[in-house]
Each structure stands twice: as structure tokens, then as C-alpha cells.
Amino acid sequence: MGKPILEVNNLRVSFKMYAGEVQAVRGVSFTLDKGEVLAIVGESGCGKSVTAQTIMRLIPSPPSYIKEGSSILFDGKHEISKMSESQMQNIRGNEMGMIFQDPMTSLNPTMTVGAQISEGILKHQKKSKSEAMKRASELLTLVGMSNADERLHQYPHELSGGMRQRVMIALSLACNPKLLIADEPTTALDVTIQAQIIDLLRDIQEKTETSIILITHDLGVVAEMAHKVIVMYAGKVVERGTLEDIFYNPRHPYTWGLLRSVPRLDSDKNAELDSIPGTPPDLYAPPVGCAFAARCPYAMKVCKEIDPEHFHVNDGHSAACWLNHPEAPEVEMPVGIGRGAHG
Amino acid sequence: MAEDNILEVRNLQKHFNLSNNRVLKAVDGLNFAIKRGETFGLVGESGCGKSTTGRTIIRLYEASGGQILFNGEDVQKMSGEKRKKFNRDMQMVFQDPYASLNPRMTVGKIIGEGMEIHGLYSGKEKKERISQLLRDVGLNEEHASRFPHEFSGGQRQRIGIARALAIEPQFIIADEPISALDVSVQAQVVNLFKKLQKDRGLTYLFIAHDLAMVKHISDRIGVMYLGKLVEVATSDKLNAKPLHPYTQTLLSAIPVPDPDVQKQRKRIIPQGEIPSPLNPPSGCPFRTRCPHAMDQCAATMPPFKEVEPGHYAACHLL
Known part of the structure; x- marks a missing residue:
């Protein structure tokens, strides 16, 4: 399977709160190879989401702190835990993509679907606006949305939950990331729509050979998608x-x-x-x-x-x-x- | 009405009038009966009208049409003392244990409120009852003086159950009581529901979208789609031999936590999405996503008929 895309070593993350220090992640290590799907399972509060969000450095500090001795090595060259915010901005949405749990609240309600997808493309790639829109339309087709050109001009509230999750997947794939983090990607969806989205994710994973970290509490979803599993x-x-x-x-x-x-x-x-x-x-x-x-x-x-x-x-x-x-x-x-x- | 039916629902309708003269037919012509002491599961995807059904039965909403018979009496015609008695006999457990408990009341007050309203117990006796109820649902009596925010989701759901039990109902409507909980805690709460049913002879209407869990707790299951019942059967039969294409799709869509089984089984991946209930398809509501749809399906709504004894389904194929 080639060299690892991500090596996490002894990751420890704490939140400093008024009442004391919450040790949310207490020494997590794993490696993720290229083209692999790794599932992180566990109950709420086990630290699976904090782990994932720390890999993307999405948790503000303070209150969160990555403790001394933690290491997150991405693509063999980027030490994520030591990066500054501006360095992270070149990686986030570009080499790493994220699919959030709740498609209702994680899209910007004031931006059209096309504008949201092309935003990342314009930031990270040397493309003109019309090229970015063209790419956005291709992505919407890839995630199984019909009339992609029309959809580009719609706002999130005009779409159903399943459709919004497809937009979110398109958004995360916009710059061909090497690593995709999917945090409970189907939890908010109905079971028939969940089946569609899992099918889509699996299909895209096979086509693009993206490495995926799948965070879920649903062992059925794990059995359908993952190659490796860690239980937290x-x-x-x-x-x-x-x-x-x-x-x-x-x-x-x-x-x-x-x-x-x-x-x-x-x-x-x-x-x-x-x-x-x-x-x-x-x-x-x-x-x-x-x-x-x-x-x-x-x-x-x-x-x-x-x-x-x-x-x-x-x-x-x-x-x-x-x-x-x-x-x-x-x-x-x-x-x-x-x-x-x-x- | 059959002697052993505690609840009978006849052609129940609940329509919501929206702006611009639009009508949302959330529940549109339901017929089912629940036997005394059984658990009837109601499943379906979001927006199918399952929660509206529960809320209409307990009269949180007034029905737009049809009849609800509880112990043989028309619920909608009840008033005064009878209505109060009905409110005692039927209780509800809500989905969200965070939103359904008053944050400014202690647990003891939350549980005791119903007893006061119905004049059941007071003073020392009430206190004893509350302690007993807390123990019955797996908490302890010291918890009575605490506030809801001091409890975890699973514990809060136990408080919600204790509140429902406080006035000794015969019938409990549980509206997605476990979907906000973690898997291991879900199992705890389901076991509690089953134990209480055994001890107290309760009847449940168990509303959920998780067919696997509903199958585990229910004796019979009704499957809803866009405001209509498409299939009713015993839970074993529904699982072994689902007749309606929607039920087949729903069962097939559940991911099985077993990699080998997962690889071998053939799945029906449903096409498209649930149509808007504001503008439902003509004829059979499922026809836009059904792999077997025929011309006839667009023309007429298939009748809800008894295909085998006790197994009802609404499909032109049958």
C-alpha cells in the first residue's frame, strides 16, 4: 500500500476549562496508508471527533492544547501539530478535506452552492472564476446531482438533507485532497439516503484513491466502508x-x-x-x-x-x-x- | 371494536393548513389497532408522519378527520373528567431528553407534577412514590433533588420515562426515545422499556426510524411512507418476508455490522429522495422510487389489504 499519508504519534489534546483540564485525547497513535479507509469508532465523548478535528487543526487554541510530544505527520513532510494558522490554510481544503456531520448547519446559507464549491478552488488553484465554476459543476455531477449547472445557482435551503450532504462531499473533494476526514457523514440522514451516500463515498474512494478517516458510532457503516478500524x-x-x-x-x-x-x-x-x-x-x-x-x-x-x-x-x-x-x-x-x- | 384492542385508529387524518392555501397532509388515512399489552412499532423516514400520528393520538394535535378509539371510546369526543382520565391513561416519552425536561425544576418536581395535577399522591406518600419510580428506572432516590443538567442523556431519558410512569398510565407513546442516545446506552433504555412492560402490563406505541431496534422491541410493526401506512405485520414476518417494495428497500438499506454478510448480500439502493408531502405523487406515494412501478401505480392508490392473516400491505403487485 505504499507509504503512509498520515502518521499520528502519541497525540494528546486537552481543553483548559474553568473547572480544570479535560484530557479529551490521551495518547492516540495510528498510521493511515494511501488509499486506505480507517474508521474511528467509539461513543460520544471518547475523543474521536477531537482527534479528527485536531488533524485539521480546527479546534481553537485556547481552550484546546496539543500537548508536548504529540506528532501528526502528514504526507511524510508536514508536521501538523507545529504549524501556524497561515500554513494550515494552505493545507486545509486543499490537501485535506472534511465532511461534517450536519449538512444543515455546515454550509453557508448566504452563498450559492457554486460559490461555496469554487471558493476553495479559487483560493488554492490558479484558476479563473469560470474555470472554477466549471469544475464545481463537474464535481456536482460526480456526486450524483442531476442538472448540475442549475444547482450551482441554488442556495442550501433549497436542497434536501441528502442533497446538502452531496454538496458537502463535492466541496471537500474540490481540490483533489490526499486525505478526507468524514465526521459522522451519514448520522443526520435517513437510512435510505444513508445507503446512497455510503455508496457514493465508496465509489469516489475507489475512483480517486483518496485516503479516508471515517468517524462514526455506527458499526454497520464501518463494516460497509472501512479497511482498518480503531476503537476509542x-x-x-x-x-x-x-x-x-x-x-x-x-x-x-x-x-x-x-x-x-x-x-x-x-x-x-x-x-x-x-x-x-x-x-x-x-x-x-x-x-x-x-x-x-x-x-x-x-x-x-x-x-x-x-x-x-x-x-x-x-x-x-x-x-x-x-x-x-x-x-x-x-x-x-x-x-x-x-x-x-x-x- | 375487538375486545382486546386498547387503541383503534380509523382513517386518521392530520392536515396542516399552510400559507397560500397549501395543505400539508402529514397523516392521510391511517387504519390500525393496538392490542392490550403489546408493543406496536411505527417506522418510517423523516417526514413520513410517524411523529404526527403519535401526537395526534394523544391529542397534542387535533385530528382533521377519522376516529381514535381508546378502550372503545372516541378520544376526540372526550371532555371534562373523561378527558382527564384519558390524559392519565396515556402518556408520552419524547425524543430529545435535553429539551423535554424543564431545566428549572428538580427531578423530583418533574416526576411529581403529574401526581399533583391528578390528585394521586401528596406529602410523604408522593415522596415515597417518586423514590420508588426512580429506583424502578435505574436511578436512585438522591437524584430527586437534582436538576436535569446534572444528568447524562441516558439518565435523562430514564427521568422522562419515570415522569410518564408517575401517574400509572396504561398506554405509553414513545416518540424516538432512543435515537439521541449512544448505542450502548440505547440498549440499556430498550431493556428498561421491556422490563417495565413486563412488570406493569403496559402497552407501547414505539415510534422510531431505526428498524433494527424497532424490530427488537415490537410485537407488530407498521411502516409509514408519506403519511400513509404501506405495511403492517408482526415483526418476525416483516423481517422474514416483507411484502411492500418500500419495506424491502428499508430493510436492505440498513447496514449490517458484519463485513462478510455485507460483501455477499445484494442491496437495493433506493433511487431518488422522498417527495415533498406538500406535493405528493398521484396514486401510490412510493411509485417515484419503486423499482416495480407500473402505469397503474400512478393512477390509483393501492388498497390497504390483508394479504395473509394479520399481514397487511398496500401495493398493486399483491
């Missing part, structure tokens, strides 16, 4: 692996819990759904030891005292859980996970 909990990566590793051979109890709390269309109606008891920890004062220990049915004494490092499972697959230690007791993966569980 309380600001840390608790498990990483290929799509197959995570779905068929997960090694972290939190991943088990996530996989089991999704109702399947063929699941037994009378059985209780498996939920993860409790709530995530307070990141003002993260617990000593494993952050998941308080909710983990398998927690041992060591879990509450020492935070586990990542244990190597196989190439590219690792989990931060003491159960993977050679001296840990054997724990069987709960039923309902693994190959064939969905019939």
Missing part, C-alpha cells in the same frame, strides 16, 4: 486492527460490548439486549489504571492499578487489555460475536 474509549485507542480483526476476533471487552449492543435483525426478541452498564469516566480526572475497568465485567485487580499497554495479537492487530497478557486467565469471547453471528 475515554481518549485512548483500546483496540486496533483490520476490519476482520475487529469484527471476528476482537480482543477488548469494550469492543465486545459495542458489537453486542447492536440489535441484529435476526436476533432473539425475548432476550435482553446486551448493554454496557454504567457511563464513561470523567475526563477531568481520568481513572488510574484502565479507563474501562469500572464498566468491565472481566476487570481484575491489575486493571484498576496499571493502565495496560497495547498487546500484540497479530500483524496490525493489538488491544490494550490485560486479558491479552500471557499470565491472564483465559476468558472466552462472549457469544454473538465472530464470524457467522449475523447468519
Whole structure:
């Protein structure tokens, strides 16, 4: 797969608030190869969006701080964490694109669709206005909008949610970015429209070989699009692996819990759904030891005292859980996970 | 009306009059019945009229036409004491746990308000009831003196459920009660709904857009599209053998959290988008997106008929 497009190393991001310091991201590392789709999954507040927005340096500082020792190496040459705002402006929207969750609020209501798409093209590329508009029209066709030339002159409020998300995708692709960050791109959409948008993203990814970071809490969407997955909990990566590793051979109890709390269309109606008891920890004062220990049915004494490092499972697959230690007791993966569980 | 039906909806309509003499037919001719003690799921995409249906049944909106029979009595003709009794028997749990609790009231006051209005409990007894309810929904009695902002989304939804239960209703309308919650918390709340139903013999109308979750909690499911019911069946049947092309599309559009299954299965990717309810297509509302649409579909609305015992659908193909 060639050389990595993005290398994130020990990323730590905190917010300094009146009540103290919220440690939103507490040491996240991953690499993303060219043409790869990496999914970051986890519940609200686990730091997945902060990670993504920090890669694009979208979070204002203050209150956010990238801590000493963090590194975000983009395209082998740009150290994002040390860049100034003006340097970032040459990368943002040009070499990196972003698709936001809410297409209703993330487009400018006072600008036509064409003006919004061509804005980035005019800023980053030496093109005339009419050339930029022509490119915008091509992009709208690429994202499956009919009558592209007419659409250029429409305002966001004239479009449906699905159409706005298509505009957003066109916008993010305007300068042929090397990296696309999609933060919950389908969460606000209806399920039939979601299917259309996932199909479109997959299609574009194959055509343009863009690398994508997909942030979502929907494991179904992950299964449809991703090559690699990282699972985040309380600001840390608790498990990483290929799509197959995570779905068929997960090694972290939190991943088990996530996989089991999704109702399947063929699941037994009378059985209780498996939920993860409790709530995530307070990141003002993260617990000593494993952050998941308080909710983990398998927690041992060591879990509450020492935070586990990542244990190597196989190439590219690792989990931060003491159960993977050679001296840990054997724990069987709960039923309902693994190959064939969905019939 | 059948003896065991707690609710019967006959040709229910809710039309909103907009400016310029436009009429939005949010709900347009619904017929269904809910049996005592069951959970009836109502699914559909945004704008299909599922929430309007719930709100019309509980009389947050006045129906434009049709009948709603609750325990055999016409809800719209109720007044005075009868109306008050109806308000007690039917309660609602709302979607947004952040917006549906008064931020200036303590949890105890929120839960106790209904008891006061209906003159059920007061003083020490009321306090005890509130503590009991909080425990029943998985919170604890100390929470009564706190304010909503001190709770997480899942906990707030539990407070909303406790409020609905406070006046001992028979029937609860839950309008997207879990869609604002995280997956692991969704499962907690769904389990709570099921447990309370078992303990108290409640009947639910469960409105949601997530077919997988609705299938898990419901005994029977109604699928809505543009203000009309297109299919009603038991949840097992609906899943195993969906008859209406829209239901088939909806089921196929749900992403399956299993990469192998995902690769193998053939999906129906729906064409186009939901037409505007202000200007719905003639005949069958789904025909503009239906892979099997024929000339007849544009001409007439297919009747809602019983295709198999207990399995209703509205499609010309059947």
C-alpha cells in the first residue's frame, strides 16, 4: 500500500476549562496508508471527533492544547501539530478535506452552492472564476446531482438533507485532497439516503484513491466502508486492527460490548439486549489504571492499578487489555460475536 | 371494536393548513389497532408522519378527520373528567431528553407534577412514590433533588420515562426515545422499556426510524411512507418476508455490522429522495422510487389489504 499519508504519534489534546483540564485525547497513535479507509469508532465523548478535528487543526487554541510530544505527520513532510494558522490554510481544503456531520448547519446559507464549491478552488488553484465554476459543476455531477449547472445557482435551503450532504462531499473533494476526514457523514440522514451516500463515498474512494478517516458510532457503516478500524474509549485507542480483526476476533471487552449492543435483525426478541452498564469516566480526572475497568465485567485487580499497554495479537492487530497478557486467565469471547453471528 | 384492542385508529387524518392555501397532509388515512399489552412499532423516514400520528393520538394535535378509539371510546369526543382520565391513561416519552425536561425544576418536581395535577399522591406518600419510580428506572432516590443538567442523556431519558410512569398510565407513546442516545446506552433504555412492560402490563406505541431496534422491541410493526401506512405485520414476518417494495428497500438499506454478510448480500439502493408531502405523487406515494412501478401505480392508490392473516400491505403487485 505504499507509504503512509498520515502518521499520528502519541497525540494528546486537552481543553483548559474553568473547572480544570479535560484530557479529551490521551495518547492516540495510528498510521493511515494511501488509499486506505480507517474508521474511528467509539461513543460520544471518547475523543474521536477531537482527534479528527485536531488533524485539521480546527479546534481553537485556547481552550484546546496539543500537548508536548504529540506528532501528526502528514504526507511524510508536514508536521501538523507545529504549524501556524497561515500554513494550515494552505493545507486545509486543499490537501485535506472534511465532511461534517450536519449538512444543515455546515454550509453557508448566504452563498450559492457554486460559490461555496469554487471558493476553495479559487483560493488554492490558479484558476479563473469560470474555470472554477466549471469544475464545481463537474464535481456536482460526480456526486450524483442531476442538472448540475442549475444547482450551482441554488442556495442550501433549497436542497434536501441528502442533497446538502452531496454538496458537502463535492466541496471537500474540490481540490483533489490526499486525505478526507468524514465526521459522522451519514448520522443526520435517513437510512435510505444513508445507503446512497455510503455508496457514493465508496465509489469516489475507489475512483480517486483518496485516503479516508471515517468517524462514526455506527458499526454497520464501518463494516460497509472501512479497511482498518480503531476503537476509542475515554481518549485512548483500546483496540486496533483490520476490519476482520475487529469484527471476528476482537480482543477488548469494550469492543465486545459495542458489537453486542447492536440489535441484529435476526436476533432473539425475548432476550435482553446486551448493554454496557454504567457511563464513561470523567475526563477531568481520568481513572488510574484502565479507563474501562469500572464498566468491565472481566476487570481484575491489575486493571484498576496499571493502565495496560497495547498487546500484540497479530500483524496490525493489538488491544490494550490485560486479558491479552500471557499470565491472564483465559476468558472466552462472549457469544454473538465472530464470524457467522449475523447468519 | 375487538375486545382486546386498547387503541383503534380509523382513517386518521392530520392536515396542516399552510400559507397560500397549501395543505400539508402529514397523516392521510391511517387504519390500525393496538392490542392490550403489546408493543406496536411505527417506522418510517423523516417526514413520513410517524411523529404526527403519535401526537395526534394523544391529542397534542387535533385530528382533521377519522376516529381514535381508546378502550372503545372516541378520544376526540372526550371532555371534562373523561378527558382527564384519558390524559392519565396515556402518556408520552419524547425524543430529545435535553429539551423535554424543564431545566428549572428538580427531578423530583418533574416526576411529581403529574401526581399533583391528578390528585394521586401528596406529602410523604408522593415522596415515597417518586423514590420508588426512580429506583424502578435505574436511578436512585438522591437524584430527586437534582436538576436535569446534572444528568447524562441516558439518565435523562430514564427521568422522562419515570415522569410518564408517575401517574400509572396504561398506554405509553414513545416518540424516538432512543435515537439521541449512544448505542450502548440505547440498549440499556430498550431493556428498561421491556422490563417495565413486563412488570406493569403496559402497552407501547414505539415510534422510531431505526428498524433494527424497532424490530427488537415490537410485537407488530407498521411502516409509514408519506403519511400513509404501506405495511403492517408482526415483526418476525416483516423481517422474514416483507411484502411492500418500500419495506424491502428499508430493510436492505440498513447496514449490517458484519463485513462478510455485507460483501455477499445484494442491496437495493433506493433511487431518488422522498417527495415533498406538500406535493405528493398521484396514486401510490412510493411509485417515484419503486423499482416495480407500473402505469397503474400512478393512477390509483393501492388498497390497504390483508394479504395473509394479520399481514397487511398496500401495493398493486399483491
